[in-house]
Amino acid sequence: MKYRVYYEDTDMGGIVYHANYLKFCERARSDWFYDNGLSPATQEYHFIVKSIKAEFIKPARLGDILEVSNTVLEVGSASLKIFQRIECNGMEIYTQEVVVVCMKGERIRRLPEEIKGFLL
Amino acid sequence: MKYRVYYEDTDMGGIVYHANYLKFCERARSDWFYDNGLSPATQEYHFIVKSIKAEFIKPARLGDILEVSNTVLEVGSASLKIFQRIECNGMEIYTQEVVVVCMKGERIRRLPEEIKGFLL
Amino acid sequence: MKYRVYYEDTDMGGIVYHANYLKFCERARSDWFYDNGLSPATQEYHFIVKSIKAEFIKPARLGDILEVSNTVLEVGSASLKIFQRIECNGMEIYTQEVVVVCMKGERIRRLPEEIKGFLL
Amino acid sequence: MKYRVYYEDTDMGGIVYHANYLKFCERARSDWFYDNGLSPATQEYHFIVKSIKAEFIKPARLGDILEVSNTVLEVGSASLKIFQRIECNGMEIYTQEVVVVCMKGERIRRLPEEIKGFLL
Secondary structure, three states: OEEEOOHHHEOOOOOEOOOHHHHHHHHHHHHHHHHOOOOOOOOOOEEEEEEEEEEEOOOOOOOOEEEEEEEEEEEOOOEEEEEEEEEEOOEEEEEEEEEEEEEEOOEEOOOOHHHHHHHO | OEEEOOHHHEOOOOOEOOHHHHHHHHHHHHHHHHHOOOOOOOOOOEEEEEEEEEEEOOOOOOOOEEEEEEEEEEEOOOEEEEEEEEEEOOEEEEEEEEEEEEEEOOEEOOOOHHHHHHHO | OEEEOOHHHEOOOOOEOOOHHHHHHHHHHHHHHHHOOOOOOOOOOEEEEEEEEEEEOOOOOOOOEEEEEEEEEEEOOOEEEEEEEEEEOOEEEEEEEEEEEEEEOOEEOOOOHHHHHHHO | OEEEOOHHHEOOOOOEOOOHHHHHHHHHHHHHHHHOOOOOOOOOOEEEEEEEEEEEOOOOOOOOEEEEEEEEEEEOOOEEEEEEEEEEOOEEEEEEEEEEEEEEOOEEOOOOHHHHHHHO
């Protein structure tokens, strides 16, 4: 998954605003679903973020192409732990470990089979 | 309505990212509702933006206090035209004329009486 | 220029937050520069937005693919007026007329020749 | 430090978009500086985020007032570890442990004395 850094992503430090790396990672989780023929959110399920451990290693700048990879660490009955790495020009610039929980409306629900299917 | 400019609002030009002035104006419209004991969105109504004419006059910077004023220009049966001005250190830095339309779910609805009440 | 709508772009109305259409348009202006071998911002020049007239015609939703087109309306000595249209599933959903001004640091400067070159 | 949740902060789930909690925390760090007569960024110093461990405990919604507290956990020669908690209606809804590093331009620098002063 590749994403370009635009003006909107930068801050007055001339680099990507720290919270925006979480957005790039969320795009990559969504595109991973789309690439497997699924939506990241339907009437039947959606995901909420439970926890994130993020390491900001190097800054990215306007025009940089960010490459985001997703690695499943754990599949629970209703949750996923995913490791995400952002690379830029072949260098690791950001990593996060994120736990997401599957919901239907305001309640936790089991992971749908079609999602388990492409994760495992 | 006063709002401080934070790091998140700036871009690599060192000034507030242009689209963020629209957000400050939306905060001011919301706070105007809250100050009149109303929510800007309930099960019964919410608003969508129909058009905006924006003039970016001077830039704002980190730490600046933006003062946003709302002036009703027109009250339609289901819509409002509002003039909003942002001042910073006593100088006008941004203006917009915005038309918002009152909705219930996906349909246009008449302005609730309690909203007309504080507008007129 | 095609951009997908992600979770970050939506609001509690279930549609794209109004100010985010300006961001999609800015990405399209940037990609137009990149596609012509230029950066939208260098030490020598960058652009600031002077005015925007925006029409919000139909809402976009999660997963929608937005197609943004740029049409030059006027080329001034230091400014550009551009018409931008966003389509989604073949329907026009948003238009804006934007005036941007070319800057070097905090001063207005003439449009660089290489930019005039691909605009005209 | 109190901040209201606006439309811009929400997503299609009807709650605050996860990455935006980091923004509320950053506002609170900035306001903490301002309340002590200092800017969070000057020509002499600014801060970059090195790592974040975030727990998303309960969701916040439009109109909620978020109360953010800052607790210094560690003061290094050039870095700070801060614990931040967001409460809403008296309940803890989000916590993060953030490490920020003091910079001058692109280089790490020692914490200025005036900052150490109010931290300790």
